[in-house]
Each structure stands twice: as structure tokens, then as C-alpha cells.
Amino acid sequence: MQFISIRSAFLTMLLSFGTGTATICVQAQTATPPQLGRRSAPLLVQNGQTFKDLNKNGKVDPYENWTLPTDQRVQDLLKQMTLEEKVGFMLISTTRLAGDFSFQAGAPKATISSGFNEEDLVQTTNMFSRKPLPVPIMSASGTTKAVREKQLRHFILRANTSARILAEWSNNLQELCENTRLGIPAIVASNPRNHITIDASIGLSVGETTFSKWPGELGLAAMRDLKLTREFAEIAAKEWSAVGIRKGYQYMADLATEPRWQRIEGTFGEDADLAADMMREIVLGFQGKKLGTGSIALTTKHFPGGGPQVAGQDPHFEWGKDQHYPGGMLDYHLKPFQAAIDAGTSAIMPYYAKPIGTEYEEIAFAYNKTILKDLLRGKMGFKGIINSDTGPIEMMPWGVENLSILERYQKAIECGVDLFSGTADPTLLLETVKKGLVTEARIDESVTRLLWEKFELGLFENPFVDVDAAEKIVGNPQFQERANVALRKSIVLLRNQSNLLPLAPKTKVYFEKYYNSGRTDKPAVVLQPETNRWNLEFVSTAQEADVVVLWLVPSAGSLFASAGGPIELDLSKNKIDIAHVNALTSQKPTVVLINYTSPWIIEEIDSTPLPTVLATFSTTADAVLDVVSGNYNPTGKMPFSTPISRQAVLENKSDVPGHLKTNGYALFSFGDGLSYPGK
Template sequence: MQENQLQDLLKKMTIDEKVGQLLQLAMPFFEGASHRGHITGPMNEMGLTEEDVRNTGSVLGGSGAREVKNIQDAHLKNNRLGIPLLMMADIIHGFKTIFPIPLAIGSSWDLDLAQKSAEVAAKEAAVSGVHVTFAPMVDLVRDPRWGRVMESTGEDPYLNSEYARAFVRGFQGKNLKEDVNHVAACVKHFAAYGAPEGGRDYNTVNMSERQLRESYLPAYKAALDEGCEMVMTAFNTVDGIPATGNEFLMRDILRDEWGFDGVMISDWGAVKELIPHGVAEDTREAALKALRAGVDIEMMTECYINNVKDLIESGELDVALLDEAVLRILTLKDKLGLFENPYRGADEQLEQEVILSEPHRKVARELAAKSCVLLKNEQVLPLSTDTKVALIGPFANSGNILGAWSWHGQPEDAVTIQQGIEQKIDPSLLSVAKGCDIEAYNGEDIQEALEVAKDAELIVLALGESPGMSGEAASLADIRLPEAQLTLIKEMKKLNKKIAIVLFNGRPIDLHGVIDEADALLEAWFPGTEGGAAIADILYGDVNPSGKLTMSFPHSVGQVPVYYNHFNTGRPNLNNGEGYVTKYLDIPNEPLLPFGYGLSYTTFEYSNHALSGDVLTVNDSITASVQVTNTGEVAGEEIVQLYIRDVAGEVVRPMKELKGYEKITLQPGETKTVTFTITEEQLRYYHSNLEFTSDAGRFEVFIGTNSRDVETLSFVLKK
């Protein structure tokens, strides 16, 4: 449609029809849904009529080609103006072919594969009738107690921004109207959802505007700069105002400053939650505040549908606000080509051919392997194919390795570690026992594990969290492995055999009782459908691990939030805790494992660190370079990292900030020179007056294999 045609359509709509476009309901509410069932109760609770449903603009959880077509058919017959429905769903890290959780994808430092994973997810979703995915989540995270760290790519603004762009490119492609194999993306959660007090989901967020702009907003902005079509509000408050009713966030920054003219949607129930938050007395006030703030679509509550018309008729709400919201929704439907083809890509035959196809599984396997991080290895891995192995633990033969937000993913479709290892070796060399459940054990299971392990040359323990222990509403105060699994480790240790531990989890955990007892430790996260195959590839050396952490692992929960890009204090701990300095009495200040950390089956030597000059001017650049040599016996991939520190800023600056990285592959004995270009633009930050500029003076440059193990150079910026 042309813009004037959309305007003409808007003019034909009644107030009720316009308000209906602002409502999103779950699939069972709609005629044509196979599970429509008895929705009289929910409809009555929300004060909805059948006419309201016929006017509704979008569907939550709409998928399955036949069902989507049935719902769209019925809706088009019942909707007076024939306005098609938008089908939206949570396609977070895969549709049916499940990829590693986003935190794991972050650990791959591979933007191309991240983009490819989104392309695959979009293709599977699109043939199933989905138009919009509620992804990517780009919330910066620093507290592993928060369960939704599994949905983020980590603690760094720069890297999160790069991933935000990659995911949007993958989901959306280049032209949504012409390419029905892609879906519209919805970046979330705006804003600062990843910084709740105490790491408790939905909790208060409190920070300065300068910190908000510097650390938390960049990734959202990057997604929008890449063309992301939608934004979802956050559940939390920002400066005392819930995000869903926050005009400063939605109008001043998002709409006016950034120029975003796409669709803004609330998270589930977030408009009505303005009432328990304490900023609205009732649904009428909640509707008024949310629409004024710029929220176009209300997900699964009735504040708009029951109040907006009356608010306009009473003069409390300008009808122009309603019209602009509806026009944005109609425009998105037009961008997706729904007025010409309301079924857009939904195809039952392709659905059978595309979903869980071998090409998609291949991508999932490659990304799962690149997402694994080798945390410890005392010459145990890789394993020889003639080694007699005991595979023990609750994940030894479990397909429940997909993680939260895997939606259509099924554990029975996943490759388990046992199945992966059996593809590598003679099955007679492998013995398997559960040992314990995730959170409970008994003497019989332990005894069976001891019997199975006593004749093995090496023990592989498959341990971790259940998928429900991370994700939304899954915050934890104790982030250690459950006691049952720590007991299993102790019992296995009594056999005096080499132990390799593989961890399945959705967050950084307290590794005490794990890393100190293991001879090798592989962080596999929740690796997805091909997880067991990818892990076996690493265990037996067919893939050399290359992943590196994008979120620090703490010494203990009492240390969090702990992150690499922290501020210094006036009393830094320079002399091992002597004197009145910032410190803990019982643990170090630094994390157990730092941002950027990860081992390989080979070793890399960094040498000849250099800057092309020691003075940088505004209109010029300098290069930082380093030579990296593979000093081991196998080929390997290394992620060379560049950090910069502003030594004396107008406000306190982080001790290090990631400004660039490069992945290189080196054969044994091979050396490559890696160079980074540094410009004045990279040195800018938000000053106390919120001006985004740089400071003249000295800067330190750090180059190394992680944020801790670096060499330091310096230059001066002259302005």
C-alpha cells in the first residue's frame, strides 16, 4: 500500500476498530484456533466481547501454518475492513531447531554465525506463519543471579551492540515484503531490564541517566540503527517510573531523539502492571499513561480496549495519539506484505521440509561447538578414541539441554552427550550412569555410578542446572550447583581417576566444588538441538574449543555484580589487601574467571605489541598491533581483544573498555600480525552534562587473550 492508502484506511476505521488494533491476544481467543476451547472466563475477566476479538490487531504465540491460516481466514471474514492479523511469537534462540542460548552465542564471538542462527530461526518461524519475533533481547547484564542473563549476550555494551545488529540482520533480511523467509524483529526490553536490584526479576532499576546512556542504551540503539521494526517495553522502573509508562524513555529518547517510528509493544501484562507499581490507580489511568508514553500495542491486558474510547470522548486523551499508534501498526502490516498476502509464507509443505532440516542442524552444531568455553584443562582433553570412558551425571543421556525460551524445541529431537560420544567411539568403551538427579540423589544411584566408573580410564561428568533454573522469573540467590551434584563430584573424586566436567547452565555459576575438583572443565551452557554432537566434537578433538566468556564468573554470590569494565576507587587494592583499601577480607575483588576468558587445545604467544604513534589527533588515527603465534601442536582459533582506558576523564571512567576484537585461525607454528585502528570517536563518552565527547590526555591500550591477561601501551589524545 501507499502511505495515502494507509491513511485512507485509517479514516474508514471507527474508534472501536482503531482501539482493537492496539490489543494483542493469545491464540486461543481467536476463531479458527484448534485450542480455542472455553475462553468465556478469560474474556469475561478482561471485559472482552466477540466484537473486541474481531477487531483485535495481533496474535500472541501464533504459529503452525495450517492453524495460522485458519485463524487469519476466520478473522478476515469477520473483520469489517479486512485488516489482517499480525502473528507474533517468542523465537529467541531457534524455532524448532534450537541453537545455544544467547549467552552461549555471545561466547562464540562469531557475528556471522549469530546472524545465521537468526536466519534459520526466521525461516522456520516464517513457514509456520510467524510474522514477528520478540527478539533480540539486548539487555546488558552484570548479575548472574538474574535468570534472564541466559537471554543476553553479556556484560559489555560494545559486544552486545554488535550482536544486536547481527541478530536483526538475520531475522529481518533486506526486504520483509519481498522475502517471506524472514520475520520482523522486536528488540527488548526497553530499557535497562538487565539491572534489577538484587538480581531479582521484575525488580527496581535505579541508575543515573549518564550510566543508562553509556552502558545500557547502546545495544538498543544499535538494533534500531540496523532497522529493527519493533521495540518491547521493560517490566522494570527507570528513575522511579515503570518503563511502560515512561514518557522520557519512549517519547523523549526513543521517538524524538532517536527518531524511531516503528511499533512499540508492552511486555505481557505490563500496561496493567502500572497499577501494582503504584503509578496508576486503575486500568483507565494505566491506559492513559501508557498511550501517552507511546506504547502502541498492549499485550494480554484490557486497559486500552476498555478505556481508550472513553478517554478520547472525555477529552483526556488526544485522538491523534490513537491514530499515530494505529498507523504505525498498519504500516508494519504493510511492510510485511500482509494486505497483499495475509498468509505470508505460511506453507504446510515447506514446514515439513524446512523445520529441523539437516542444513539447519549443521548450523546449530557448528554454533554450539563455537559457543562452548574451555575453562580448565590439565592435559586431559582432547580424549583419545580408544580411551575407556565413564559418562556420569543427570545430563549424561538427557535431551533436556535446550534451555529456557526454546518454545517449539523438543528434548527428544536433541542429540545427547551419550549419543554424541557413541558417534565417535566403539560403544563398548563407553559406560553410562545417572549418578544423581539435578537436585536430589540416593545411595543406589551413587553406588551404580561408582561401579560404572571403577573400570574406566576417565570420567566425564555431565552436570548443571535444569532449564527451569534460569530464564524469566528464575532468579537465584545461591548460584552454586545443587548439593546433589557437588556430592556426586566428591564421590567420583574418591576413585582417583581423571575427571572432565561438562556444564549445562544458563548463567555464570559459583564454580567452587567444581573447577577445583575437575581436571578439565568445559562450559557448554544450554547448547541446543545439536548440543551432544557438538560437545563430543570438542571432547574428541574434532573441534578445537575457541569460545570465550562474555560474562565474568564470580568467586561467590557475595561478590556480584562483578564485571570487567568497573570503575576504580580512591583507595584501590594495590598491595594485596594491606591497609584501608577497597577489598573483601575473604575473597579477591576480581572475578574467578574474567570477561574474555577461554582456553584452547593449543597455546598462543603474544609479542611485539606496538602503537604506530604515541599521539592521536581528532582527524587522524593510530594503529595498535600485536603478533600472535600458535605455539602448540594443533591448529586453533584465537580471539584477540583490544581494550582502552581513559586515564583521567571528566567523570570516572572504566578500568577497561572493549573497543575491538579479531578472530584469527593459526596453524601450528604460524604467526599473524593483528592490527586495530584507534580513532578519537572511539574515545567519546557521556560527560556530566550528558555531552558525548572525548577528553584530551593520556589513554592506555590493552591487548591480550582476555580482559585480565593483557599488555599495556599508551598514547596521548591532543585536541
């Protein structure tokens, strides 16, 4: 869109972004007009400026007037909203594209397109524990009904499809919203989309996508490069906004202090200071110094830190509902959250767990006034949105199981929750207000925060995206080139005792990646690059090789496959064939790479210490070969400590980082990492 400045009241042509239609407006000298994206909303000219008539009443209401302060616009719109519209505004739920059957077990496979999935999805059992629910929960609504009847405007996008389809769908959704009574746009959220990851379960990560592909979050931390971390976030923000995703359910400020917790893959490691630095760069990269038209509003999670779970069990399940601090280090876990708050994170998500053995009430964090009001808002100064995790009302109400659904809503709202994730049905929340358990004035507080975010993001002026541009922006070669640097910087050289690395030119290499995903009967895959730019000779058997490069990818399986049993970190318990590994390492000089999504115990293959060991945190085979060949000199540092034995795990204090644990806890310590001398 282009604006031509002319003195006085000469007319200029404004092309409405994404519509191909035109209107006449006057550009004032005192303000820079925003791009106005519309599909059907009329345009009005007032005082030489052009505005969208979102409520179609023939005049420019304050909420439609982009020259006014945000708080004035928010208050005007709030006064025009009905109670039903306000209550619908406080829910965020999964939305699905045509052909997308997320959460539907056994659904037929279909091609995802940019249309709407118009089916309601109602659950009668907990999607995580598979236990009966106290009341059925509508986890997803048919899109048109969600917008027009349920008044929903916050949505979580789970679909993994092309940039073009995502952008087209986003425009279709915003057009649907524009055609409602007040024309309030939607905001679309997503879990991470830019990382190579092992557990891509719904709710954790979207997995590998068409977006630029970076190392996992642990790998970003292993780089120890804050400038590149900021660049990653800025690049990802451009890709997300290009397809219409404007809210991130990310990143995790939790610390990896309990090695058995199965969500460590999504953290920035065990050290509070490093994680705080990472969170600051991530928030500023995605959001900017303040929310604006190019920002992705982040939801930092899971307050006050989900790392120190009892025995590593996760509070998605009843057997993991307790969180403890045997080392007395709760304040240590708050540091990354404080950094995110200071950087301006738009929202905070409390976890499901309840603290035990602390000064705080033993009740789930979403219901915990001392945690949310006294600590988060009071002591730490957070003024943004408190967004519940998925399903604390119906599925994970730890500590308030005896309360009715209405009473749970009442308590959570009293404690400060503004946005409830997991349900697409506002009926029970509306009933909570109508029965006087929550005042409309308190509802207005939450809706004010939610509206503020939308106005600051510029969604009222232009929620539409350029579909052709999205295809060019998402995953473009320039972005991937920067990601490729990160993929190499994330690799950590832990041992090189015989100076086997870097490999000499013309070395005969047998390169095997061992990953048992549970979907194959052949977990060992021989990697033989089609294009050999490493001056190595790749062979098809270990017997032919001078050196074996063995890349192990342990897998605990999905978090949501948990059955409550003890969590083991031994390689043999995580789908690695120990006999196969030991047979290879005993035959030939072997470079062993281990992909760490958890702090694995490697004593089964390390009884006689392996001379050459590297750590990866979800990277590519090309990046691995660049490091082992010497094309790239490794610089990565471990983001957490790895336990030396199972006994060390059993004796560990869950809230204490590995580098502060005593009694010889670590085999590899936080910060370990070598480089090749003389390179």
C-alpha cells in the same frame, strides 16, 4: 505462483497462492505484481493489474492498491476504520489453538490441532505474583470473538506443535480475518523458537520445537561468529515465515551485568559492544535491510536494559520493581538498543521496572515520558512501534499504582506506547478514548505505525502460507547442519591444565549428565551413544572408566516461581548434588562441563581447582563429545564473567560488566576460552 509478461494488455493467468483457484488479470510492464493470497476476497482488475477487494465494495480502494506508496495506503485504511477497530488494533494478546490451554492451571491435557480455542480466559489474580488484580483481565479471547467482535489483529502464539498444524492454523486465522468488514489481516508473534533452553516458561521461550535447534542466546554470543549469527537469523526467519509467524518478541538487548538476574539466559552476555554486534546481525538477519515479504518484524527488548536490577530481583514482581545504576553506567546499557535501532528494528519493548537514583523519573518505563519520548524517540531516534510488555496496566504498574486503569492507559499512551500486551479486551482502552482522556488523533498515530508494519510485511497481499512447504522448510537437515556447527562453536574450554583433552582414542569414558529438572528422582543420567563415531569406549560406571565426563546443568527453577527471597548462585542452591560431584572428581580424572544459564559460583566443587573445565550454553551431547574427543577444536569465548565467590556477588555493582568490576571479582572472565594447541 508464476507471472508471464506479455506486452500491451494481453491476459495472463494468476493462480492465487494457497487457494487453488484462478482469476484473469493483466500484468503491466511498470510493476512487478506480488503474489496475491486469498480464500474468499474477490479479485478486481484495474489498469491491467489485479487487486484483492478486501472490503468487498466492488472497487480498488487505495489501501488495496499495492502499486501505491505505503503511507498513502495506511492513511486510506485509517480513514475507513472505526474507533472500535482502531482500539482493538492496539492490543496484542495470547491466541490459542484448539486443545491449547496456555495459562489455564489444572486444565486437562489435549491434542493441539489447527482449529481455534473459542474460550475466553479471564484472570482475577496476577499470573506472576498471584495477587488479586484491581480489575479482571481477559488474557486470551476466543479466537472468532477476538477477530469479529473485539477487532483484534495482533496475536501472540505460545503453542508448541508441528509445522503443519501451525501453518494450517495460521491460514485459518487469516481466512477469518479476510471475512471481516475491511479484511485486515492478522499478525502473529512468538517468543524464541530456535534455541535449546532450560527455562522455557511462557513469555520467555517456547522451548525445544520442531524448528532448527541452535544454542541458547549466550551460546550464540560465545561463538564470536557474526557471520554465523546472521545466518542463524536468516534461517530462523525462513522457518517462521513458512508457518505464518511474522513477528518476533525477541531478542533481548539487555546486558548480563547483575549476575543474580534470572533472565541472563536470554541475553547475549555482559559486554555492550558484543551485544550490539549481535543485535545488529540478528535484526538484519530476521528483517533484512528493510521489512519485506520474507521478513520477521522484531520487537527488541527490554528498554533501556533490564540487567541492573536491585539484588537481581525481577520487576515481574513488586519486590523487584527497582532498577539502579550504582556504577553510573546507564549509557553503556543503551548501546545494544542503539545498534538494533540503527539496523531498523520494527519495535521496542520497555521493561516493567522503574529507575531509581538517576536523572529520570522514578516510574515504570512504560509510563516514563523522559525514557520513551526524550531518550528513546528523541535522543536515540527510534521511529517504530513501542510495544508494552505483558500487563503493565493491570499487573505491574510500578510508580502509578494510585492511578485508575483509564488513567494508566492515558499516561502510557501519552508517553508513546502504541501496542499493549497482555489483554484481549479493548473495553477499558475504548472507554479511555471516549471519555476524552486520549484523543482519537493520538490513537491514529499508533495505528498508523502498526498498519505500516503490516503493509511492509506484505500481509495485505498474501497472509497465507503453503502448508506442504512449511513441513519441508521447518527444521530441515540443511538448516540443522548449520545449527550443529553453532552448537559446537558455542562450547568454551576454560581449563586444560593436565592436557587431558582431547581424549586419546580408545579411552574408556563414563559420560554423565546431571540435571535436576524438579520432575525426576534420578537427576544423574548416564549417556551412552548408540552410534559411536568418536573412537571412545563408553562404559556404564565411573569405576570402569579411564576418564569421567561430567556435564552439570544447574537450574534455578522458573523465573515465575520466585517468592522474593535472596537469589543464590552457588551450585548447591541450584539443584546440584555437591557430594555426588566431589565423589566423582576425587575418584578419576574428570572433565567437568558446566551449563551456564546464569554466572554460577563453582567454589563448592573447585576448592582444589578442577584441572579440566568447559562451559556450555545449552548445546547437545553430540556437540560435547565432538569437542572432548578432538573432532572439533573448541574456539568459544565466555560471554560473561563468573563470580569467584558469594561475597563478590554481594559487593558487585549491578550495572557494571564483570570484566570492569574490580577486587578480583571474576573466576572466569569475559573473553576467556582456550583451544587445543597444534590442531
